[in-house]
């Protein structure tokens with residue numbers, strides 16, 4: 209037997225975290241890391257946030273799970289808070305991002321079905337998108353590493369070049385149901401859509417009675433300095449998938465929709481055994497308690513600006529390594545001129561800073577949203593030192 213008990217689908221690195229403290233992770237061997245990866249944009253409140261920990265512990269002792277056959281005071285309350293703070297009128301809770309996107313896809317298809325247009329089932333999606341690892345969500349991207357060997361994939365997706373409006377128009381036909389897009393591509397290389405492009409998709413959707421679905425699983429929930437990234441674009445979706453930061457480490461996701469868009473999602477059409485359980489709702493409430501404090505997003509914006517300008521200042525000194533800084537708020541990417549995986553490993557192993565690689569040789573910098581100046585100074589010091597001895601080594 210050579211296969212590992214843990215299915216070997218991840219190329220795991222040598223860091224083996226066993227404890228977290230705020231913005232730091234502590235490995236099995238006692239080594240401390242500054243965590244500017246945050247579980248890939250998940251741990252918005254860092255590790256061990258007392259309000260979140262207490263909410264989960266209290267709820268675990270009170271009521272962890274009941275079936276969705278029963279009334280859900282916990283779910284109703286959190287859904288109402290999301291409705292009050294977003295474009296949406298209704299919310300379906302899931303356990304992950306991919307499930308939230310699945311619900312969004314189903315909601316869009318069902319909208320057209322309910323309108324008597326079941327032939328409108330095709331979503332136009334974008335090159336290098338990442339929407340999750342279910343069969344449905346891998347069908348919505350063109351990335352071979354996620355799709356190869358899993359065919360036949362789900363019909364009903366047409367992938368066009370990210371940002372190419374003419375390609376979108378050319379792809380539209382009588383089967384088009386709508387558009388599915390990340391306002392800022394995460395895995396694909398920290399690429400923000402232009403405001404003009406998102407606005408054009410909104411207009412096309414309005415003119416043709418189609419659904420605009422935003423995947424804000426990574427860029428939503430405060431990451432860019434507003435509750436949702438689309439607020440900064442002045443574009444409102446019909447349907448939106450969120451996850452990652454929503455539970456700050458507790459597995460939780462949500463599909464948000466307007467009443468109009470959710471027209472087909474009537475009793476019996478969708479479900480989830482665990483989705484929206486009281487424990488998850490308690491985590492979601494605790495995250496919102498912290499995030500909806502008046503200064504929270506202001507701080508994300510301020511820290512994002514500071515981190516961005518500090519990163520930009522590193523570029524002239526290391527222009528053989530660094531090309532540009534991308535992203536918004538605390539969803540930042542440092543585009544490299546060298547292999548990003550090697551540099552991410554160097555930062556981690558030799559300088560104790562955790563970051564994440566992405567497409568186009570971009571180092572993703574996704575700190576907890578609760579960082580202060582000292583964490584930024586420490587990270588910049590580490591990146592600067594890493595750039596210096598990377599050059600010596602190279």
Ligand SMILES: *Cc1c(COP(=O)(O)O)cnc(C)c1O
Pocket residue numbers: 303304305306307309338339340341390394395423424425426427451452
């Ligand atoms: C992470 C991610 C997903 C998938 O979320 P899971 O919780 O891993 O299923 C979907 N869309 C985007 C944009 C993501 O970043």
